[in-house]
Amino acid sequence: MSIQFRSFAAATLVAGSLYGLPALAETTLNVVMQAPLRTLDPILSTAQIVRTHGFMVFDTLLGMDAKYNPQPQMADYTVSADKMTYTFTLRDGLKWHDGTPVKAEDCVASIKRWAANDGAGRTMMAHVAALEATSDKQLVIRLSKPFGQVLELLAKPSPVPPFMMPKRLAETPSGQQVTEMVGSGPFRFVADQYRPGDQAVYVRNKDYVPRSEPMSWTAGGKLVNVDKVVWKSMPDMQTSINALQSGDVDLIEQVTIDLLPLLKANDEIKTGAINALGSQVTGRFNHRQPPFDNPKVRQAAMYALDQDQLMQTAIGDGEFYKLCASLYGCDVPLASDAGSEYLAGSAKTRMAKARELLKASGYDGKPVLMMQPTDLTVLSTQPIVAAERLREAGFKVEVASMDWATLQSRKNGWQPVAQGGWNFFFTYWGVSGIWNPVVHAMLDGSGSDTAWSGWPRNARVEELRTAYIAATTLDEQKTIAREIQQIAFDEGFYFNAGEFQSVAAWRTSLKGLQPGPLTLFWGVAK
């Protein structure tokens, strides 16, 4: 019998016995997450669900508090007077889940792996002269040139936070997933109860020593008050709601807005936003293919599109979305109204402006191929409304319906539309992944093949991004971010289609849920 068949037989038996585990006297939090957990490596994946999983199992050197300030988490730190040397000292009592102590060399290897996989991390490493462990408990980052974002990046909650893992895992070759989940975070991953895409189980890490400061987002003490957290995937929202109402689950991370009335009538259930930051819907132009290789045509399209109509279509209830110009999110420190002239005025007046601009642009009637993901509720309707608005402005538009996986793959190619390319599509980004010009991939103005889909090219934006990196005060950063935003509007980097808030629902028996940049499971009691 081959190993494969033996493992098949064993898995069948083990699965049977696991389903049949007797109920233990323990506190278990049953949660329906917003997406299935299919992969586990939080450094290789940019998916939100994998990031949240990362925060369960792994820890970060620094955390981000509710005021967007980096705070000590695994390590305390000092910064030299010239802000060129950062020294991190690991706090006492840190252990990996396999029982070995956390060492500075593990953290050095982890930072290197993170930086190799994260755009902002790569930018940071380009400014680093040395990253080394000076003892088991201390590591040092020495810069070769000024870089004002070291602490912010090491504390960033998204996308791809710099999670710490043992050196042997952090040295996994590039492109290869880490599948052994050994971190030092507040929960341990239960590998043999993991069913990819269906169920993930975490138990309290009894060896975890939380910080003494009060919890604030990913900073402060991570106090775990439940024995076990079970993430369940339920592809059908009505099933999830039935399960919440019957008490089978305690929390649904993201409820579809149209089903909220079903829950509001139930006294045992609360609804609200536990993710403090919303998500920005973005309409991306392909700058490499006509007609959107012409900035005037992009401007015409920006005037034709309407934030309120798009949000009304996708979300419906105005309580759950915001309209603002800020490309960094509506309520973050860098938020500004630069470029808001592209969004101001009624839909009618803006349409007149769009027609005028399109006529002046020399648009030759080349059809716009707009990709529509039909299997993603939050993005399936905008293309229909957007296509109608663009047609009204004088564009020829073809809406190509496809599943999200196909869209994701197709968006990476810049070939002509006739050869499988594209002109426009909508996606969305959690605000925690776009809140400054360093992490915001859509504001990359390099136009290079390695940039995120859309490939806008603008030398001034690149200069400003470099200046932002060196800036060390918030005022400086705000000024630079504002100018970048204005150029991004003028050049039509993308259309900001508004910000929506995801709504969670939970049973009233759950206490201590706190807002954060992601769903946080420490502090929660049942």
Added chain:
Amino acid sequence: MASYFLRRVLMAVPVMAFIALFIFLLLRLTPGDPAQAIAGDHATPQQLAAIRESLGLDQPLASQFLAWVGDMILGDFGKSLISQRPVLEMIGQRIGPTLALASVAMMLTVLISLPLGVLAAWRHGGLIDRFVMSLSVLGFSVPIFVIGYVLISIFAVNLKWFPVQGYKPLAEGLGAFLHRIVLPGFALASIYIALVSRMTRASMLEVLGEDYVRTARAKGLSDRIVLFRHALRNAAIPILTVVGTGFAMMISGVVVTETVFNIPGIGRLVVEAVLARDYPLIQAIILLTAGAYVLINLLIDLSYALTDPRIRYK
């Protein structure tokens, strides 16, 4: 019989080989990128390229196919591209609930539809017949997810007799198992109850018109003996065919029921795999399902000989 069995098994080999080639090519021609499913929407082209290289997706298609077939012949169906777990282990985790659901649904189908079909044929044209046929039309017409939601609403949400979702294995006790499987089993069975009861009625009506049935009646045999000993046994072949293929269809078509009742079975696994373009997992599930179809059809053919002594295989 043994040589017939061997011949049929050998005939299955080219069928399976064709299916393997077809599904491999179909998946590779479908747009989508497993690397994107691993790295997420916001990954850069370099990250995607590195992942593709580590998974061997940058190799020529012919090499990928030959490597897959070669490993498979040795019993290695490969690892999931997405979770990096052996696909047979993943299927092993999820096959139990699907088999349990399909078996319960098939038991309900047989227990309910055979008596209904026999009754309808026995009282042909009467009230019972019309009632059974109306039920059958209803079973055909209403989608499984609607039946599922209606059952949940009545029996789980309002009456609270059953849980609204989830699965417990038989290992946890017969009571717990049945408590969770009855509603989804009934929802899944509804369309097959309609199908098999109609088939039973039609088959029985044909047989009840035969001379030997008239002779049996003329000899004074009771209706029960005529119906169950003489008529039903001779009407069994088409019924067996429908029941057998129905079971195979249930295994491969349980996705809606598994979704509505949140049962972690093969149906949901294959949907997940398709959405993530997890090629080895999809290929393995389809091949194993195809193998199950071939096996079930063979068993159906063999069972004909048990029900009809005139049928002999050489």
